[in-house]
Amino acid sequence: MPAPKKSFHALFRPLSAEARRKKDSLEIEDDPSLQAIWEVIARVPRGKVSTYGDVARAAGLPGRARQAGYALRHMPEGLNLPWYRILGSGGKIVFPPRSKHHREQARLLRSEGVEVTKGRVPKSAIATLDEI
DNA sequence: GTTGTGACATTAT
DNA sequence: CATAATGCCACAA
16 A cells, blocks of 8 residues: 555644544544535535635534634545635635745645635635535 | 634624 | 624634
8 A cells, every 4th residue: 555645734733632632533533523524625626616614504514614624624634635625705815825835725726727816716716505 | 611722704994 | 905803613721
């Protein structure tokens, strides 16, 4: 079994001791709400994007955009989810403009044809709720 | 039980 | 357009 290509997950801030404990005990991966969110993210079409709020709604968790963020931070590596297709409201990258994450997200989006100017994508690139 | 934090969103200034 | 104030809610300390 070849080692999977280093995922961006590895670039993220290290999990706290408590979060790591949970992760190791698989409590997070088994959480139904988080799984629902991950499934929605996996359905966002290539070349399009969605937002934290919409992802949460599509997962049956209206008003819980922050939970979508939590789910992304705790993405299981094996799923290879298109994390970079998830933006803040209005289609803005949520990471600080010059941060590594911001640049990487913009790069990946452009790599699939999504225009990114000043950390923002065209409204036309945002998938509608029924698309996800 | 209480307090602080956060890959958010919306509204007001 | 930028920043601040609120609202929000799960999680961690």
